[in-house]
Amino acid sequence: MKQVEPIRNWPLVPSRMAVLVVDVQHSEYTDEVLSEAPEMARAMRERMLPALSRLVDGARDAGCEIIYTVIEALTLDGRDRSLDHKLSDILVPRGSPLARTLPEARQQEDDIILPKTSSGVFNSTNLTYLLRNMGLDRVIVAGLLTDQCVDMAVRDGADLGFYMICATDACVTKTDERHDRALAAFGGYCRTQSVEDILRDLRAAG
Secondary structure: OOOOOOOOOOOOOHHHEEEEEEOOEHHHOOHHHHHHOHHHHHHHHHHHHHHHHHHHHHHHHHOOEEEEEEEOOOOOOOOOOOHHHHHOOOOOOOOOHHHOEOHHHOOOOOOEEEEEOOOOHHHHOOHHHHHHHOOOOEEEEEEEOHHHHHHHHHHHHHHOOOEEEEEEEEEEOOOHHHHHHHHHHHHHHOEEEOHHHHHHHHHHHO
C-alpha cells in the first residue's frame, strides 16, 4: 500500500483563519530593550513592523480574525505570574501602558486581546476555546520573539490540531541568526511563508 506523503498546502480560507499577533507591545520596544539588542531594533524597524502592518491590514480586509497576545499580569504585583516569569523578573502589571500594542500592530476596538504571563499562549490563556468557538482552525502567527513565544505558539497550536502558518518576515528575535535558526527548528510544525505570499494566497482564496 502506497504511503501518502504529508503536505502543508491547505487553502488559506479567510473565514476559518485567525492572525495571532504575539507580544507586539510597548514593553518590548523601550529604549532599554532596543539598546541591548541592536540587531532586533533594526529588524523591527526595517522589516518586522512594516511586514506586520501589511499582514494585519491585508488579512483583516480578507475577513480573517485578528487576535493579540500581550505580556500583562492579572494583578498589580504580578503574584499570578508563571514561575518562569517570576524567576526571569518579567512583570508588566495589570493596566500598564507597557501592555498596550504598538501602533504598527493595527489593533482595533473589537479585537480580542489575551493577557499572558508565560511563553505559551495556548498553555496560559483560553485561546484554544476561543478558536474552537469561532470555527477557526488555521492560525497565522507573527510577532516576537521568534525563538520563544512565537516558537511556543506554533508548536503548541500544531499539537492541538490547528493548521499553523508562520509569517516569517513579520517575526523577530534578538539577532538575525537566532531568527533564522528558530524558523529552521520549528518549520516542521508549520507552513512558513512571507507576508506577501500569505496575502497572495488569501486573495486567491477570496
